[in-house]
Amino acid sequence: MRRYFDEHGYTEVDTPILSPDLIPEPTIENFATTFSNEFVGSRELYLVPSPEIYMKRLIAQGSGSIYQFSHCFRNSEQLGRQHNPEFTMLEYYTVDADEQDSIAITEELLANTALPGCPEHLLPPFRKMTVAQACKKYAGVDLDKVQDPKTLRAEAGRLGLHLPDAPESWEETFNRIFLTFVEPSIPQDRPLVLCEYPAQIECLATKTPGRPYRRRWEMYAGGVEVANCYDEERDADTVRNYYRKAYAELIRRRNSTETVIPDIDLSFADCFDVGFPQCSGVAMGMDRLLMLQLGKSSIEGVILFPFSAMMAGR
Amino acid sequence: MIKAGQIEKGTALLIKGQPFVCVEREFVNPGKGSAFVRLKLKSPSTGQTLSETMKTQDNAEDITVEDIDYQYMYNDGENFHLMNTSTYDQIEVPMGSFPDYQYIMKDGETYRCTVWEDQILDIQVPSKVVFLVAEAEEAVKGDTVQGATKYVTTETGLKVRVPIFIKQGEKIRVNTETKEYLERVNS
The missing domain is CATH 2.30.30.30 (SH3 type barrels.)
Structure with a gap:
């Protein structure tokens, strides 16, 4: 994979995994630790859940296309076939490209780097489908017509889902429908790129002009979510607003659970003021990819010291 | 809740x-x-x-269940017949609710059961069980591409793929979930 990127004009980078601030992601719990020094005082630091903010700072400074294999950390992650609190992520940002270009790049990457014996159904060409098409096909839901929480909730009820009495966000109800009807039905004979995610799911992917979607895709291989791609937001104010909104939501959730509330750095958005290039970023779970390519049933089969075994003292 | x-x-x-x-x-x-x-x-x-x-x-909505020991007596083709080891009460459990258990449970053996309102919700079969090899095919020499295996039948009727060195009358440890051979047990 390194050779592929090196030959295609990317620079490998190595950014901090121990950071004084993080990108606010309300649903991703963080690990915190403390830097301590008897003369300069102490400061809370965090293990990064992805190298995104540092890689974007480099791109803003003119690095061009970059890639990184990075250890990433997500706390409270439920252990299981597809989760380990410490995992390896490949992130690659391609300058002067959009999310459609990233599909072709990812196809070429996997076609050129698959391990010997990799099953056919994990290899390109990818199947492509929008989230709206998938919802229509597998759940009979017309997303264009259920754009507010109330109508979507009614739709979920019609499908026989049990929703708690308390109101919930559009995104949460959407995820119920998606996970119950759509994700289990995803064809597995080829990798599937599910594109155009609903705009209600807040993230740093640009919006599709004139339609309530975002230029974001997720790739499923063997039914497992393996990669996520954004056409990266470049507008500083939009990034600032996202930060404020996501941080407020993060604090709201964590105040009740008393989990780590990381510091954020609002000045991060300033790096977009100076002219951030058009760019598309992909994050790929390396443990999951290797698990699939090697025919293992759990990522623990490709991690030398799985978290669950360490916890059990093995 | x-x-x-x-x-x-x-x-x-x-x-x-x-x-x-x-x-x-x-x-x-x-x-x-x-x-x-x-x-x-x-x-x-x-x-x-x-x-x-x-x-x-x-x-x-979770329910409060009890763990109670039952002895497996026999099956009649439709139901498993089990007996509470402290009260001697007998109970029937549809075999269809626990597919393959007829090949895993041993007559006379005691199993911990999850019980709710006089109903057996779960029979807790150990994840690894030692079985006696009741029948074993003769090993066919030469076919070693697949790592040289053959099928044997345990005393409970479970068919397991094992290495060719396993003989009738020997004991083997089996993963009851995957029905895979784990090791030979020297008694």
Whole structure:
């Protein structure tokens, strides 16, 4: 994979995994630790859940296309076939490209780097489908017509889902429908790129002009979510607003659970003021990819010291 | 009430008034969204399975169950007959609710059962069990491409693929979930 990127004009980078601030992601719990020094005082630091903010700072400074294999950390992650609190992520940002270009790049990457014996159904060409098409096909839901929480909730009820009495966000109800009807039905004979995610799911992917979607895709291989791609937001104010909104939501959730509330750095958005290039970023779970390519049933089969075994003292 | 995130394999739940036991659990985080749990639940009375996807923070109605030891006596082709080892009460459990258990449970052996309102929700079979090899084919020499294996039948009627050196009358340890051979047991 390194050779592929090196030959295609990317620079490998190595950014901090121990950071004084993080990108606010309300649903991703963080690990915190403390830097301590008897003369300069102490400061809370965090293990990064992805190298995104540092890689974007480099791109803003003119690095061009970059890639990184990075250890990433997500706390409270439920252990299981597809989760380990410490995992390896490949992130690659391609300058002067959009999310459609990233599909072709990812196809070429996997076609050129698959391990010997990799099953056919994990290899390109990818199947492509929008989230709206998938919802229509597998759940009979017309997303264009259920754009507010109330109508979507009614739709979920019609499908026989049990929703708690308390109101919930559009995104949460959407995820119920998606996970119950759509994700289990995803064809597995080829990798599937599910594109155009609903705009209600807040993230740093640009919006599709004139339609309530975002230029974001997720790739499923063997039914497992393996990669996520954004056409990266470049507008500083939009990034600032996202930060404020996501941080407020993060604090709201964590105040009740008393989990780590990381510091954020609002000045991060300033790096977009100076002219951030058009760019598309992909994050790929390396443990999951290797698990699939090697025919293992759990990522623990490709991690030398799985978290669950360490916890059990093995 | 428990949170859906607390449900694990073996947890008993009440769904629309019917008891179900969780047989599979997988956590999923869609995209960067909040945590969900995907459950496969089984009705012990009908064997019917049900898939449920819930947010880990959703409430689920759990039921208080008791662990009681039962001795497995026999099956009549439709039901397993078990006896409470302290009260000697006998109970029937539909065989269809526990597929393959007829080849795993041994006559006269005691199993811990999950019981709710006089109904057996789960028979807790150990994940690894030692069986006696009742029948073994003669090994066919030469066919070693697949690592040289053959089939044997245990005293309970379970067919297991084993290495060719296993002989009739020997004991083997088997994973009862995957029905795979683990090792030879020297007695």
